[in-house]
Amino acid sequence: MIIADQGNVYALDNRCPHMGFPLQRGTIRDGILTCHWHHAKFDLGSGCMFDPFADDVPSFYVEIRGGEVWLDPNPIEEPPREHWLAKLDDGLEQNIPLVLAKSVIGLEGLGATKEILKRASHFGLHNRAAGWSTGLSILTAMANVLPYLSEEDRPLALYNALCMWRDRQRGSRLISI
Ligand code: FES
Structure with a gap:
């Protein structure tokens, strides 16, 4: 959509x-677009979100030439692998299931399963209060089971393991070391 x-x-x-709510039905104030379904806010200029439960909106280069609007139809976006890894980190740090689910699906589609496990393990090992947690055991077990699952089942299994692991982490006191 084009916005003036x-x-x-x-x-x-x-x-x-x-x-997926149509953003054209949102409102704009002070350069910020608000979606009216769950009130996520986005920067008009970049599409970047202010609310971590949402994601960034793809944006496009646009300019006025001689009174006409010219648009590059290719969205401005960072490489998908970096994008989804950053979202995985957000999901882990802020414990947002929807963001975790999207990042798992995105990374699985790129064949980056090991990277998911590595990031989650690393996060768990650096944010623990009392040694090896049950959450890390769950994650380790899932890492061993994943190769035997079908392609369709892997994202859901991995997502569930991450959520269980994250709940266990939250159950113990989180500290940064
Ligand atoms: S669909 Fe836009 S904030 Fe939820």
Whole structure:
């Protein structure tokens, strides 16, 4: 969608990255677009989200030439692997199941299963209060089981392991070391 606001023109994907509500039905104030379903907020210029439960909205290069709006149809985006790894870190740090699920699906699709396990283990080992947690045991067991699961089952199994692991981590006192 093309948006004109306070003399500037912006182009953003119309689908809210949280759950798909049409962003054209949102409202804009002070350069911030608010989705009206769950009230996630996005920067108009970059599409970056202010609420970690959502994701960034894909944005596009757009400019005015001789009174016409010109748009590059290719979204401005970081490489998918880096994007989903950053989201995985957000999901782990802030314990947001939807973000964890999306990042697992995204990374699994890129064949980065080992990277998921590595990040989660690393996070667990650096944020523990009392030694090896049951959550880390769950994660280790899942790492051994994953190669025997079908491709369709792997993302869900991995997601469930991450959620159980994250709940266990939350159950013990988290500290940074
Ligand atoms: S669908 Fe937009 S905030 Fe949830």
